[in-house]
Amino acid sequence: MPPSPALPLADQAVLVTGGARRLGAAIARRLHAEGASILIHYRASRADAERLAAELNAARAGSAAIHRADLLDLAALPGIVAATLAAFGRLDVLINNASTFYPTPFGAVTAAAFDDLIGSNLRAPLFLTQAAAAALKARRGLVLNMVDIHASRPLKRHPVYSAAKAGLVMLTKSLARELAPEVRVNAIAPGPVLWPEGELDATLKARIIERTALKRFGTPEDVARAALFFVKDAPYVTGQVLAIDGGRSVGGL
Numbered sequence: 364m365p366p367s368p369a370l371p372l373a374d375q376a377v378l379v380t381g382g383a384r385r386l387g388a389a390i391a392r393r394l395h396a397e398g399a400s401i402l403i404h405y406r407a408s409r410a411d412a413e414r415l416a417a418e419l420n421a422a423r424a425g426s427a428a429i430h431r432a433d434l435l436d437l438a439a440l441p442g443i444v445a446a447t448l449a450a451f452g453r454l455d456v457l458i459n460n461a462s463t464f465y466p467t468p469f470g471a472v473t474a475a476a477f478d479d480l481i482g483s484n485l486r487a488p489l490f491l492t493q494a495a496a497a498a499l500k501a502r503r504g505l506v507l508n509m510v511d512i513h514a515s516r517p518l519k520r521h522p523v524y525s526a527a528k529a530g531l532v533m534l535t536k537s538l539a540r541e542l543a544p545e546v547r548v549n550a551i552a553p554g555p556v557l558w559p560e561g562e563l564d565a566t567l568k569a570r571i572i573e574r575t576a577l578k579r580f581g582t583p584e585d586v587a588r589a590a591l592f593f594v595k596d597a598p599y600v601t602g603q604v605l606a607i608d609g610g611r612s613v614g615g616l
Contacts, residue, residue: 370398381461383412389583434487459488484527539602554608556581576610
């Protein structure tokens with residue numbers, strides 16, 4: 364049965380890593396509103412995942428499920444794909460959204476921090492995509508990676524994070540070639556759309572906004588709309604990175 368015009372993603376199953384909170388939850392809600400079924404992956408945010416799944420299932424029964432896994436455990440990654448297939452019988456879209464972010468000032472970088480940041484931001488997307496490739500090819504699907512504007516213009520005191528996201532940009536382009544023609548692979552590079560968790564100096568926030576061309580903060584919904592574009596309206600786009608940053612990447616960092 365073709366998708367309803369009112370629910371254009373009614374035949375799509377989407378796996379969102381780190382989908383319980385923040386950007387992941389915004390993307391899950393937006394794609395669900397368009398008819399998609401959503402597998403919400405989480406590691407520690409079980410209560411948030413359960414609340415979001417209950418919200419989505421209240422709107423449309425059987426349209427959301429949750430699955431816990433540590434993305435640093437490579438052996439657990441095929442299980443996330445299997446959980447999606449068990450819940451919905453298919454996998455159309457993989458959104459590699461889960462990320463670890465914190466400073467690693469040069470001179471004080473530890474092996475543990477390096478492994479954590481590279482593991483969550485680069486290694487996990489590679490191996491999860493590899494685990495999902497067959498299912499995605501069967502549906503002529505999409506991989507959507509969440510990168511960062513700092514993948515091309517490094518963030519001071521965050522050399523490992525910046526390098527990991529730069530690697531994810533290249534992985535996006537590489538996998539676009541590896542998985543073609545069946546699977547599209549693209550990325551979104553958010554700018555100032557959601558402040559990092561924890562305290563952030565008000566002066567620094569003001570300086571970031573001042574260096575953004577549109578002179579205002581974005582929202583998670585801006586990123587979610589970009590995700591919807593790639594899922595629904597970009598069948599001839601692959602290997603691309605779309606900055607959702609209010610012009611910050613052209614306005615100076």
